[in-house]
Amino acid sequence: MGVPFMPVRGVIGSDYTKVRPDFRTVKNPYGHDDILVVPAVSPDVALIHAFRADRYGNCVVSSALDDALLARASDKVIVSAEEIVSTSELTSSQRGNFVSRVHVSAVVHLPGGAAPTSCGTYYRENEEALQRYLAAAKDSVLFSAYLLEFCLRYQHGGDPS
Amino acid sequence: MPTEKLMSPSEALSLVTDNITLGLGGGPLAMNPVALVAALILQKKEGLRLVVAPIGGFAADLLIGADVVDSVEFAQLGFEEFGMAPSFRRRSQDGSLRTLDHT
Numbered sequence: 001m002g003v004p005f006m007p008v009r010g011v012i013g014s015d016y017t018k019v020r021p022d023f024r025t026v027k028n029p030y031g032h033d034d035i036l037v038v039p040a041v042s043p044d045v046a047l048i049h050a051f052r053a054d055r056y057g058n059c060v061v062s063s064a065l066d067d068a069l070l071a072r073a074s075d076k077v078i079v080s081a082e083e084i085v086s087t088s089e090l091t092s093s094q095r096g097n098f099v100s101r102v103h104v105s106a107v108v109h110l111p112g113g114a115a116p117t118s119c120g121t122y123y124r125e126n127e128e129a130l131q132r133y134l135a136a137a138k139d140s141v142l143f144s145a146y147l148l149e150f151c152l153r154y155q156h157g158g159d160p161s
Numbered sequence: 162m163p164t165e166k167l168m169s170p171s172e173a174l175s176l177v178t179d180n181i182t183l184g185l186g187g188g189p190l191a192m193n194p195v196a197l198v199a200a201l202i203l204q205k206k207e208g209l210r211l212v213v214a215p216i217g218g219f220a221a222d223l224l225i226g227a228d229v230v231d232s233v234e235f236a237q238l239g240f241e242e243f244g245m246a247p248s249f250r251r252r253s254q255d256g257s258l259r260t261l262d263h264t
Binding site for chain 2 (some may be wrong): 043107133155
């Protein structure tokens with residue numbers, strides 16, 4: 001929407017304002033009460049994994065998530081995609097939310113790019129890989145070595161499970 | 162013809178510089194941009210302000226664990242049935258990560 005903030009009811013008087021002291025209260029310009037306003041979420045760059053994309057940045061992302069909204073809220077968007085297809089194939093076989101190329105700065109072909117998390121009908125979450133991550137995270141010394149090895153292995157996409 | 166935007170991970174990730182606000186798509190354990198995040202971690206960025214949209218999990222925890230993130234804005238950040246996000250928990254508890262909670 002491009003608005004800089006949004007008014008929110010039901011927060012003033014709760015402990016929420018202690019957790020988020022950056023949220024401001026302003027005078028309601030149309031009434032005599034106060035209203036809490038929250039700043040817009042406007043990332044400089046967003047990273048989004050899509051099911052399919054064309055070479056120009058048009059893509060189809062999950063309709064179960066807010067990825068299409070994130071793309072529109074962000075200044076620049078980098079999309080990785082399971083498949084690179086023609087524009088006509090993309091628009092005719094859409095299963096998900098369509099994101100226009102006007103929102104997308106870069107497209108990278110990364111099959112398995114969401115692994116070990118799930119990716120629609122392409123692959124499920126890889127429970128074994130997730131358990132390995134959780135086990136490694138228990139020891140901060142071992143974790144840095146694990147993380148480096150993980151990134152080297154997954155930077156071009158993981159094994160679909 | 163529209164502008165060609167297909168490129169390599171490193172060409173694309175040159176858009177990500179130190180100290181910017183970085184949004185991550187996906188849910189806790191679905192559709193995370195893991196490969197892009199893995200490539201980004203190898204570039205050793207610093208001072209990133211992370212935003213998950215609005216629920217994050219695995220990819221966010223990778224970035225937080227790699228110590229390239231100063232703050233994270235979220236409604237929820239976890240590993241669903243696998244429990245809490247370990248690096249997010251560790252850095253929240255030791256005070257090295259600024260958390261901007263939306264719940």
